Amino acid sequence: MEHIIDLDRYPLHRPQSAxxxxxVHHAKxxxxxxxxxNLEGFMQPQALADVLGDVHPRMAVESFHHRRAHNIYFKDAVxxxxxxHPALKKVETANHTLCHDQxxxxALDEIYQxxxxxxFLAAVMDKAQLYTMDDALAGLNVLEYRPGEALNWHFDRSIFTTTxxxxxxxxxxxxxxxKDLRRDDDPNHAGIAELLAGRIAPTTLAQSAGTLNVFLGVNTAHRVSTVGPGTSRIVSVLSHYDTPGCAFTADEQMGFFGRVA
Incomplete structure (x- = not known):
C-alpha cells in the first residue's frame, strides 16, 4: 500500500505499534x-493522479446526475x-455520482478493501470491528460537484463519515x-432555522486534495457550498459499519444512484 498511502506519515500497516x-490518539x-x-497528504500524489485519470472520463459519460430539493432532515415531515416552519426550509442538492462497481x-478500491x-477506523471510533458494505453500489462512491452544484445543509444518518x-x-x-447544532435531547429547531436563514456563520474547513477526513455529522449540520466557475470538487466516500452485511435497499439504490445492482 505504500504506493497509495503515505505510510511513513500514517503507519496503518503497523497496527499496535507506538x-x-x-x-489513533491524534485522530481521537x-x-x-x-x-x-484530517490526515493531509494521506494519498500519494501519483496514486491520486491515477485515480483522477480513471474518474474524469467515467464522470463525463457514466455518472448519475442526482438533483433534489429537500429540507435539512431529508424528511417530508418532522x-x-x-x-x-423555517427549520423545514427547502434547499437543493446536486451532484454526479460514480458507484463502487465503477x-x-x-487505488480507492484497494484502500476501501x-x-x-x-x-484503524475501528480503533478511532472505539469499535471492536468495522466492515465494508455488502453492496455493489453503495460502499465506495465518488461524487463530483460541478459549477452551480452543491451538497446542501443536512445531518448524517451514520455516526461517522469517511471521505x-x-x-x-x-x-x-x-x-x-x-458543530453540535442539535443534541439527542434537544432538536434546537430555532437554531436550525437561524442557520438556514444565514444568521449563524458556519465553520469552513480548508482541505487539499489527498486529504482523508473523518467527520461526526449526526448532530452537526454541514454542507458543501455551491461550486463556482472552473474546476469541480471531487470527493470519495468510503462507508463502513459495525455490523457485517449492510446494504442499501433497491429503493435506496435507485434514489441515490439511478439504478439497482
Missing part, C-alpha cells in the same frame, strides 16, 4: 475537540413542526459545518 497508537483528539480529523481495481484501513478529497474546486465547493 506510531500507530500515536496516530480531533474528534473530541472538533468533531472531525414531529412537532408545522410544514411552513471503481473496482482502482484493505483490512488495516478498517482496523477522501480527490480534487479541489477552483471557487466555492467548501466544506462548512455548524
Amino acid at each position: 506510531a500507530w497508537h500515536a496516530l 483528539s480531533g474528534l473530541a475537540r472538533d468533531g472531525l480529523f 414531529d412537532g413542526l408545522a410544514p411552513d 471503481m473496482r481495481g482502482t 484493505w483490512p488495516e484501513f478498517a482496523t 477522501l478529497l480527490l480534487q479541489e474546486a477552483s471557487h466555492g465547493g467548501l466544506f462548512e459545518y455548524a
Whole structure:
C-alpha cells in the first residue's frame, strides 16, 4: 500500500505499534475537540493522479446526475413542526455520482478493501470491528460537484463519515459545518432555522486534495457550498459499519444512484 498511502506519515500497516497508537490518539483528539480529523497528504500524489485519470472520463459519460430539493432532515415531515416552519426550509442538492462497481481495481478500491484501513477506523471510533458494505453500489462512491452544484445543509444518518478529497474546486465547493447544532435531547429547531436563514456563520474547513477526513455529522449540520466557475470538487466516500452485511435497499439504490445492482 505504500504506493497509495503515505505510510511513513500514517503507519496503518503497523497496527499496535507506538506510531500507530500515536496516530489513533491524534485522530481521537480531533474528534473530541472538533468533531472531525484530517490526515493531509494521506494519498500519494501519483496514486491520486491515477485515480483522477480513471474518474474524469467515467464522470463525463457514466455518472448519475442526482438533483433534489429537500429540507435539512431529508424528511417530508418532522414531529412537532408545522410544514411552513423555517427549520423545514427547502434547499437543493446536486451532484454526479460514480458507484463502487465503477471503481473496482482502482487505488480507492484497494484502500476501501484493505483490512488495516478498517482496523484503524475501528480503533478511532472505539469499535471492536468495522466492515465494508455488502453492496455493489453503495460502499465506495465518488461524487463530483460541478459549477452551480452543491451538497446542501443536512445531518448524517451514520455516526461517522469517511471521505477522501480527490480534487479541489477552483471557487466555492467548501466544506462548512455548524458543530453540535442539535443534541439527542434537544432538536434546537430555532437554531436550525437561524442557520438556514444565514444568521449563524458556519465553520469552513480548508482541505487539499489527498486529504482523508473523518467527520461526526449526526448532530452537526454541514454542507458543501455551491461550486463556482472552473474546476469541480471531487470527493470519495468510503462507508463502513459495525455490523457485517449492510446494504442499501433497491429503493435506496435507485434514489441515490439511478439504478439497482
